Amino acid sequence: MASTHCRPIDWTAWLPPLVACGVLPAAALEGDALRGVQAELRQHEIAPEPPNPDRTATADAFHRPLFPTQQLYEAVLRCCTEAEARAGPAPAHPTGWRFTAALLASAVLMEEYVRGHSTRAMMQAAAHSARTAAAAAAVEAGTGGGVVALLGNGGAGEAGSGGGGDVERDRAEAAADAEGRAASELLLFFRTASKEEAADRLVEALGEVEEMKANLLRVIRGVSPEGLVRVLLDTLEASRRGDVQRADGGRKTLGGVFFRELMKLKSGGILANQLLLLPSLPPLRSYQLNTAGMVLCGWGLRLPEALLGAAVDGPGAEQVGAEAEVEAEAGLEARAVAEARFQALLPNGWTGNWLVQAPTNSGKTRIFVEVARCVVESKRSSGGGALVVVLVPSVILTSQHAAYFRRAQLPGTAVAAHSSDSPLTEQAWNAAVRAASAGGGSGGTSSVLVATAASFLNLLLPREGGRPPVARLRQLDLLVLDEAHHCHDEHPFAQVMAFYESTAAATTALTPRPRVLAVTASPASEVEPTTLVLRMEQLLGRLGAALHCIEAEHPEVAAVVSEPRLLERRVRLRAVDRGLMGVLQADGLSSQIPALSADCFASGELKDSTFPKFWALLEYLQTFRDREYFHGIVFVKTRQDRHGRGMSDTEQQQLLEMFKAPGRKVLVATSAAEEGLDVPSCEFVVRYNAAATGIQLVQSRGRARKREVAEFFCILQDDTLDLHLHAKSQLEEDNMRQYTRARAAAAAGAAGNS
DNA sequence: ACAGGCATACCGCAAATATT
């Protein structure tokens, strides 16, 4: 939608600098060969047509490569060869220089292409042109047509409950699917657009006159993007039902229906407004239930009804011992059964903190959400409110977890996300503390504060002028550490726990220390098993926690956690690549390299000569060219971005939204996306640079979560550190796995004995 | 063992941009 700005690439503009560096001979700049190459490139459509939404894509379109690299390379090579034939061999260049030159020129061309098609460029283009285009497309068609077009041309929505044949149902599902896609696109639009633009688009979509815009602007103030989408969906649904009667017997316009639905939404209150589009959480899985239940029993908290119900008739109920079943049938109270079951899981009646290790994608978040729910309800039943702080290691995780907590709908609980953007201020903290303690019979308001560890640490540190810190750990009821393996040395996690340790002395029965629940998929990674044990003991010591492992081999865990197929591809430098290195590192050229790389490659990472790996990556991506939809992530070590500053937080969030949308999506990411990032349904993950630690290996592989079909593809280059690092990270993961298994076996043995 | 590079954060300030 944004690629209408595709212009023919003037690749010849890049030739003079290459000639100046001596990579290309001067002869390459002239002659029929050059024109021939250009003609050939035009024929092959280097700049691909923007996808045409009207026409269902033909098979032909899908069989075309995403980028005609092979043709490009061959065309440039032909140009170089003919130039050489005309000018004679160049003695200054090593054998095979023309392959080198062709590769280099191809890479330069691709750089140009990539820059024009980068996500950043797409996002910028989408910010401006796409809106008007989409809005213009939405104006077509008659009653309801505007909204229908706005939401995509989905047919009958969920109202189609006739449910006849499979065909009909499939079509209804497909339509609902298309509508869901359109809705998510719309959501993205409303999130990124200003109120002004949103009103503009609504005016067009609803077929209203321009004068209504001011009115719309006023009315949609304070309505969340989710709310707007919800209203539009409701408007569409209402107009389909024919629910357009006006009080005076007339027929409501689309805009009229919209206003009515909007008022309905507003009367529902802000909270409902935010929750409308949020699907409720999936049912609790038995291992999540067991873990949460065990932790809560250890802490002596009263289990909430939600957990009790799941414990008695949930999916894991059959795992209750046979005698427990009998007792349940004998009329024993459900609570007692559940508590007995969870109590049996507790090692030695442990009442302290917990470190829960669970595989990636097994639903760690859900576990601490349920624990938080119980803490909140327990406080609530005694007329107060709970204060829960969730610490995460990266900014992007704060909003993600906050959204998840909102979905969980803890009773009487406000959820907030804090990081350097919207920092956790003294006012916000004091307000949360007051709300929690101001019970007074009516029940205090609980707060869940999701924050980066560093920003929370700022509140704990003494302020200048000898004033006491804003926050004290004893003010909160529950402290959750996500990705807790960061808790070591001087990391903010560790510093927070140092504060926790220092509060031990002042702990009384009236003001106990908060409970700590730490979760991670990869607690530590060490090459030596003995140092691994040491690290684990240190970690558990800092947390004051007992370790609970959720094994990947557990059948129910294995049923939900994807195990991607492991693919490895070893590449080695070819003569041509060595030639390139030789050319670039020759004495006469070395002074030009910085300028050349700055202009052409933006990275200067030429010493690695990553060409073979790049071709391997392209080849791998080609295997997906027939798919209309796929998602994948390519992990690289460095950012290769000349702007130096990466993406802002909001850009990251927008990008994540874009990536979640359907289509052909490849996300190229650094280690920032390794941990915790919730990117559903990735068919493949590519490691362009080998994982350096077992933690990285586990975390990045965990992003490939499309069941059954996911692949984890490692590109390893000989003669580099890739092989060593790959072996090291695998060894570290194996060590961790063995440690986990041993601990789980020991725990099972202890539980059996006691 | 230690410095250098690059990754991630945090904070503060000033310019740009959006909102009223």
Place this chain on the structure above:
DNA sequence: AATATTTGCGGTATGCCTGT
């Protein structure tokens, strides 16, 4: 037009890997 919000950039911190 005035004000509020967002964004960009420099400075600082820590963790991890790498090369001397």
